[in-house]
Amino acid sequence: SQQGEEDPQALSIQEGENATMNCSYKTSINNLQWYRQNSGRGLVHLILIRSNEREKHSGRLRVTLDTSKKSSSLLITASRAADTASYFCAMAMDSNYQLIWGAGTKLIIKP
Amino acid sequence: EAQVTQNPRYLITVTGKKLTVTCSQNMNHEYMSWYRQDPGLGLRQIYYSMNVEATDKGDVPEGYKVSRKEKRNFPLILESPSPNQTSLYFCASSLSHYNEQFFGPGTRLTVL
Secondary structure (H helix, E strand, C coil): CCCCCEECCCEECCCCEEEEEEECCCCCCCCCEEECCCCCCEEEEEEEECCCCCCCCCHHHHHHHCCCCCCEEEECCCCHHHCCCCEEEEEECCCCCCEEECCCCEEEEEE | CEEEEEEECCEECCCCCCCEEEECCCCCCEEEECCCCCCCEEEEEEEEEECCEEEEECCCCCCCCCCCCCCCCEEECCCCCHHHHHHEEEEECCCCCCCCEEECEEEEEEEE
């Protein structure tokens, strides 16, 4: 069963503001990955953070991972209209070969 | 160009008519998956394959079959489609389930 949760479900902000979305999970993980999906298209990988890492950066993206709280956050700084998309977290576990996905956060950037 | 391809991209069919959605990758990836995406439910894994001749059920395998006879191909088979299988389907591949997943463009299936 799906064991990942994301919040908020939807987020609408002004261009230039920062956007934060959160992901929580229930079991121990090997790594957590974030993906972006533009309007019904295939997902695109953004960033991967391993269970022994606490923070990772990639351009305007910052990801944190707190394994004690079983949660991760994705921060997009200085948002742009092109960041409008849905964002998903996915957890890879050591206990099996499945990937567990969150339900996604729909981000809208207003010009 | 490294890619995952799916065919068809769009399909409208009727209840009970067997269909196959093909998936192919050219990156020599060992791990391949099928997902369905429904509004508000995110991605749910249908089946995955760790390597050739090694497949396993995901969260929602009922009504679906898969096979992995070659490394590059991972077809999804609906033996007797029903309306509740109307959905957007994605195939993905990667080196392993620990690694970045590469997604196909999706197949939008409607079962009447």
